[in-house]
Amino acid sequence: MARRWKTKPKKSLRENAQEIIPLLFDEFMETKVRVVGHPRLKDELHGMRLKGKMLRYIMEIAGGFYGPAFGECYEEIRRAVGLMGSIHDCDVQLPVIQQHVRELRAFNAAVKSDDRIPTAPMVVLHHQHKERRNTLFNELCGILLRWEAENFRGRILLSMTRATELSQP
Amino acid sequence: MARAWKIEGLNPDQFLKTSLPKILRLRFDEMWSYLDDTIEGKDVNPLHDMRVSARRLQALLRIFRDALPKKKVDRQIKVIRDLVRHLGGVREHDVFLDALLDYKKGRPDGDERSVDLMIAREKSLRVAEQSALRRYLLHLRRAEYDHIFKDFVRDAT
Numbered sequence: 001m002a003r004r005w006k007t008k009p010k011k012s013l014r015e016n017a018q019e020i021i022p023l024l025f026d027e028f029m030e031t032k033v034r035v036v037g038h039p040r041l042k043d044e045l046h047g048m049r050l051k052g053k054m055l056r057y058i059m060e061i062a063g064g065f066y067g068p069a070f071g072e073c074y075e076e077i078r079r080a081v082g083l084m085g086s087i088h089d090c091d092v093q094l095p096v097i098q099q100h101v102r103e104l105r106a107f108n109a110a111v112k113s114d115d116r117i118p119t120a121p122m123v124v125l126h127h128q129h130k131e132r133r134n135t136l137f138n139e140l141c142g143i144l145l146r147w148e149a150e151n152f153r154g155r156i157l158l159s160m161t162r163a164t165e166l167s168q169p
Numbered sequence: 170m171a172r173a174w175k176i177e178g179l180n181p182d183q184f185l186k187t188s189l190p191k192i193l194r195l196r197f198d199e200m201w202s203y204l205d206d207t208i209e210g211k212d213v214n215p216l217h218d219m220r221v222s223a224r225r226l227q228a229l230l231r232i233f234r235d236a237l238p239k240k241k242v243d244r245q246i247k248v249i250r251d252l253v254r255h256l257g258g259v260r261e262h263d264v265f266l267d268a269l270l271d272y273k274k275g276r277p278d279g280d281e282r283s284v285d286l287m288i289a290r291e292k293s294l295r296v297a298e299q300s301a302l303r304r305y306l307l308h309l310r311r312a313e314y315d316h317i318f319k320d321f322v323r324d325a326t
Contacts, residue, residue: 009236009326013188014181020232057228060173061192065181093265100287122283125272167182 014167017062018160024055025153029144036141039134042091049084056081062160065167069159076143076152083140090133097126171218173225174199185236190326193233196226197318207256208306210299213263220256223249237325245321248314255302262295 005023007016028051031044038044059074101122108116147153176195179188200222206215227249234242269288273281 005232007185007233007235009186009189010184012182013179013185016185017181024232053224054228054232057225058232060225061176061179061229062181064176064179089264089268092261093268096265097287100283100290104283104286117282117286118280119283121276121279121281122287125269125284128272 014065014164017058017066018164020058021055021062021160022153022157024051024058025156028052028055029147029153032144032148036144039137042088045084046088046091049081049088052077052081052084065163066160067163067166070156070163073152073156073159076147080140080143083136083143087133087136087140090129090136094126094129094133097122097129101126171221173222185233186326189233189236190322192229193226193322193326194319196222196229197315197322200226201315204306204310208303208310210303216256216259216302217263220253220260223253223256227253241321241325245318248309252305252309255298255305258298259295259302262291262298266291266295 004027005020007020028048030051031048034041035045035048056074056077059070059077063071063074101119104117104119104122108119174195176192179191181188200219203215203219203222206212207219210216227246230237230242230246230249234246266288269284269291273284273288276284
């Protein structure tokens with residue numbers, strides 16, 4: 001997908017940030033509806049997370065000159081991207097656990113009953129991981145939906161505009 | 170996780186072409202500061218910190234790509250992307266091992282061979298990834314990639 005923003009070397013860092021951050025936020029939120037509506041779409045969630053990281057790291061720098069209200073917005077983005085990272089960890093680990101259980105079952109089927117390895121601990125772990133993923137996912141959806149309801153995008157923009165106005169002599 | 174280094178003396182009202190080199194150099198130094206400890210590999214934290222710093226740098230190179238010479242910046246993005254992948258290859262196992270060891274700690278006494286096998290497997294995969302990462306980092310250090318990157322920043326801005 002083509003980038004929507006273009007940085008301008010002959011404009012200031014502040015002016016560039018002011019143009020880029022809303023566009024990066026829009027890119028980040030582009031797949032929100034699909035992600036929230038389809039908890040199993042791992043790739044969409046991962047793609048959204050990668051876009052969120054771009055936004056997070058430019059906001060991290062801009063936090064140095066946009067003041068505390070902007071800093072609060074940055075913390076929210078950081079939290080959401082962090083949650084996406086924890087969900088991604090579950091998405092990576094769940095198939096590995098599942099495959100391990102399959103292998104253990106195949107092994108158990110081929111040996112005498114005394115030599116069998118109980119799979120229950122791994123089955124429980126798989127279950128716990130799934131539960132954890134669901135909890136994290138619901139928390140993430142709560143944040144994304146709240147952002148929409150509270151016009152979080154507008155809050156970011158306003159914090160940038162106000163800080164810029166205050167910085168003008 | 171280590172916090173991002175603060176960019177001292179950054180004036181947001183200067184032209185981007187003036188402030189960008191400062192930002193890129195600092196983010197690079199931050200990443201490079203974890204190199205030796207990551208190569209040594211005694212602790213998992215420097216590796217994690219190096220990975221986060223490398224991602225920071227990678228994101229900034231991508232965001233400000235238009236303000237830099239395309240071919241040169243793409244070459245740097247590729248190096249940093251490969252580095253992030255190598256670091257991620259090890260980190261993935263560290264995260265999983267942490268979860269497995271935590272899980273085992275909370276289990277009642279019993280036949281936990283299935284968990285032990287998984288832990289052993291993850292440790293063995295980690296060793297392989299760590300050795301590939303170490304080779305890549307040694308290669309970067311031998312090639313004096315820090316000089317290469319800083320020359321790129323100086324010439325590009």
